[in-house]
Amino acid sequence: MSEVRKFTKRLSKPGTAAELRQSVSEAVRSSFVLEKTKVVEPLDYENVILQRRVQIYSDPLRDLLIFPIEDVSISVIGRQRRTVQSTVPEDALKKAQSLFVKECIKTYSSDWFVVNYKYEEYSGDFRMLPWPDKIPSHVFEIDEDFEKDEVFKRRYFYLSQLTDGSYILNSYKDEKISKESKGCIFLDACNDVVQCPKMRRYAFELKTIDKYSHYLAAETEQEMEEWLVTLRKIIQSNTESLVQEKKDAVESVQDDESSTQGKSENILESLERSMHPELMKYGRETDQLNKLSRNDGRQNIFSFDPEVQRLDFSGIEPDVKPFEEKCSRRFVVCCQDFSLNLLAQLSDRAEEGPTNVEPFFLSLALFDLKSNCKISADFHVDLNPPSVREMLLDNSEPRAEGTQGHCPGQSLVHGVPESCLLYIKQGVFSVTNPHTEIFLVARVEKVLQGSIAHCVEPYMKNSDPGKGTLDADAKFSPLYKQDSGKLSNEDMLKLLAEYKKPEKTKLQVIPAQLNIIIKDIPLDFTNCFTASYIPIKPFEKDSEDVAVEVEELVPEAAKYCYPYTVYKNHLYVYPLHLKYENQKVFAKARNIAVCVEFRDSDEADARPLKCIYGKPGGPLLTTNAYAAVLHHNQSPEFYDEIKIELPIHLHQKHHLLFTFYHVSCEINTKATSKKQDTVETQVGFSWAPLLKDGRIVTLERHLPVSSNLPPGYLGLGDTDSRKQPSVDAKWVDGAKPLFKIRIHLDSTIYTQDMHLHKFFHYCQLVQAGAKEVPGKLVKYLKMG
Numbered sequence: 001m002s003e004v005r006k007f008t009k010r011l012s013k014p015g016t017a018a019e020l021r022q023s024v025s026e027a028v029r030s031s032f033v034l035e036k037t038k039v040v041e042p043l044d045y046e047n048v049i050l051q052r053r054v055q056i057y058s059d060p061l062r063d064l065l066i067f068p069i070e071d072v073s074i075s076v077i078g079r080q081r082r083t084v085q086s087t088v089p090e091d092a093l094k095k096a097q098s099l100f101v102k103e104c105i106k107t108y109s110s111d112w113f114v115v116n117y118k119y120e121e122y123s124g125d126f127r128m129l130p131w132p133d134k135i136p137s138h139v140f141e142i143d144e145d146f147e148k149d150e151v152f153k154r155r156y157f158y159l160s161q162l163t164d165g166s167y168i169l170n171s172y173k174d175e176k177i178s179k180e181s182k183g184c185i186f187l188d189a190c191n192d193v194v195q196c197p198k199m200r201r202y203a204f205e206l207k208t209i210d211k212y213s214h215y216l217a218a219e220t221e222q223e224m225e226e227w228l229v230t231l232r233k234i235i236q237s238n239t240e241s242l243v244q245e246k247k248d249a250v251e252s253v254q255d256d257e258s259s260t261q262g263k264s265e266n267i268l269e270s271l272e273r274s275m276h277p278e279l280m281k282y283g284r285e286t287d288q289l290n291k292l293s294r295n296d297g298r299q300n301i302f303s304f305d306p307e308v309q310r311l312d313f314s315g316i317e318p319d320v321k322p323f324e325e326k327c328s329r330r331f332v333v334c335c336q337d338f339s340l341n342l343l344a345q346l347s348d349r350a351e352e353g354p355t356n357v358e359p360f361f362l363s364l365a366l367f368d369l370k371s372n373c374k375i376s377a378d379f380h381v382d383l384n385p386p387s388v389r390e391m392l393l394d395n396s397e398p399r400a401e402g403t404q405g406h407c408p409g410q411s412l413v414h415g416v417p418e419s420c421l422l423y424i425k426q427g428v429f430s431v432t433n434p435h436t437e438i439f440l441v442a443r444v445e446k447v448l449q450g451s452i453a454h455c456v457e458p459y460m461k462n463s464d465p466g467k468g469t470l471d472a473d474a475k476f477s478p479l480y481k482q483d484s485g486k487l488s489n490e491d492m493l494k495l496l497a498e499y500k501k502p503e504k505t506k507l508q509v510i511p512a513q514l515n516i517i518i519k520d521i522p523l524d525f526t527n528c529f530t531a532s533y534i535p536i537k538p539f540e541k542d543s544e545d546v547a548v549e550v551e552e553l554v555p556e557a558a559k560y561c562y563p564y565t566v567y568k569n570h571l572y573v574y575p576l577h578l579k580y581e582n583q584k585v586f587a588k589a590r591n592i593a594v595c596v597e598f599r600d601s602d603e604a605d606a607r608p609l610k611c612i613y614g615k616p617g618g619p620l621l622t623t624n625a626y627a628a629v630l631h632h633n634q635s636p637e638f639y640d641e642i643k644i645e646l647p648i649h650l651h652q653k654h655h656l657l658f659t660f661y662h663v664s665c666e667i668n669t670k671a672t673s674k675k676q677d678t679v680e681t682q683v684g685f686s687w688a689p690l691l692k693d694g695r696i697v698t699l700e701r702h703l704p705v706s707s708n709l710p711p712g713y714l715g716l717g718d719t720d721s722r723k724q725p726s727v728d729a730k731w732v733d734g735a736k737p738l739f740k741i742r743i744h745l746d747s748t749i750y751t752q753d754m755h756l757h758k759f760f761h762y763c764q765l766v767q768a769g770a771k772e773v774p775g776k777l778v779k780y781l782k783m784g
Helices: 006-010 016-031 045-051 053-057 099-109 221-259 267-273 277-295 386-392 452-460 489-499 502-506 673-677 754-767 774-779
Strands: 072-077 112-117 156-161 167-172 183-186 190-195 203-208 213-217 329-340 360-368 379-381 426-431 438-446 512-520 547-549 569-578 592-599 624-626 642-645 655-663 680-689 699-704 737-747
Touching: 045 053, 099 754, 190 221, 203 221, 329 360, 360 426, 360 489, 379 426, 438 489, 438 512, 569 592, 569 655, 655 737, 680 699, 680 737
Parallel strands: 426 547
Antiparallel strands: 072 112, 156 167, 167 183, 190 203, 203 213, 329 426, 329 512, 360 379, 360 438, 569 642, 569 737, 592 624, 592 655, 655 680, 699 737
């Protein structure tokens, strides 16, 4: 058995079959070429119609090949705006360079085009076509009831049974039955009898199968009851016999069909087998006349569809209306005056009377305790009398009195003198989701003098902490002292939550009186400006009592989304926190003020842009804005809001520049006059580029602080560039992120959606001639 047989020598080695199968599969796989699916080009309908015009117009069914000529018409609806002039700047389209911005500007400045379909009423469901509500009944003269309008007449009715078993109800003028009957009612045609107390007392109604009714009335209630019982018995017996007859008839018909199936023939078939020519002619003429007669007065078969099966198409295509500006709950806050217990006569004019001894500045905003956020921008108010405002002005500056007149050569803002905007005391707030957890908070600020405890001490002497002045009209709470370490919006929300609890008495009360009036306003509120200070219709140019809308900070939720209809391009900057307790560069950095500027260049000779909204009493737009200063605090928290009017075109050089100053509030008599003049000392710089990958960067950001401002500082954006020795930048505390800010964008021409931004960016590249891959455009078509 150890020897190998001869026939096994011709066999392959073990495992050779598997190797052959593997080699064959690889050979087939390499020879197989994957054919890509051919791209099917869509049909150019207009080109086909143009090329085959002669063939199509000569076709007998050309109405099925082409659209009706007058099927579509276009009408223009003028854009309705609630402002006196357009919200879009005049040169906006010329300045815009981004494709997305250009399309937005065109949308807000062009009229609406409406496409109307001539045959739209016939394009829906067949149930929506015109149809008669009820089939008209054919009434002949002999069937007309001439006494239908007459009142009940006295008749004598007698019930009798006929030979076929049916019942009849005859009526006579008197009790003698021998005379001729005046009418009769066959009860086998009646299907119900009911009482009719509204028609007449002791009246009842006999309903027939043909939906006609006979109204009868008895003289007494007992007589009526007897008639009702008798008639109901007869109607019930008639109904039962009718059902039995129908059942018997159906069974007999089924038996006849089974016996006579295949033997029935109609008249036409019998005439065709007839040899008489006259009969055949008569049969054809009769059929033709019957066919024509059937078309006379024929009803549409779809009109007999029951009302139960009718569909409601009222909400499918309502009347097309252009988008309107979103209307929320609106109310106006009218600030009257603000006074504390410490008053004095500062002016020689008797009409002013005693006033506050120093200037105070107010800002009002809405806080939502349920959503735990701030829901409105700040509304700044200056209620100081002219004599107090003079304390803030230098001798070299012109005095800004509270007059509203228009002086020659004075600048105009959207056709309105800028003096009308100096001291606005009315703010229009709007709330999209109103509820009881929304608070109107007023913050009071004063000129830097010392710590908060030191500044409020003169106003709190001999004051009862349980008392406070409450405005009955506005339900405003007393003025509470605020802790210097709890100034942020988060701390304010916590304070509002504690205010609703009994332990709110722990808060120290400052005796003060803030008189305001809150009232709802209609949509056509007169003499009002938008948040961009554009006058709203109706507006009187010579009016002194004007109001301004305060921007609502709507939460980013789907249920609050609404299409934009007007031009708006605002940026809100919130300095939040500066950690300067560990810095060793500056000797004094305690009373820290933050100056915010908006620039378009980082060169050495660059100047800030005049696009920041100013405070009351100053110009409408200014080049910088300052945050409130905290006394002797090296890690201050800020709550100020800086509102910026963004340019139409933004590029990579646009940025926010923050300059930090140490403010000296103590006068040193021993110091030289040169040192006394130095009230503000620079203690650092920080900057935040506005764009990243072409989009505006929002939300919170942590920035490093530099002690100097070298040219080209925007190039120090990342960590690696900050560590380069060639860069002349002196970082504070090792370039740690010491400064915290938050940015909120409220713009209708710049988007924060990445897919939308990228899509228009690649579209603009394609328009410029760049050979971009079409897949990149498809990639950013995000489906919602």
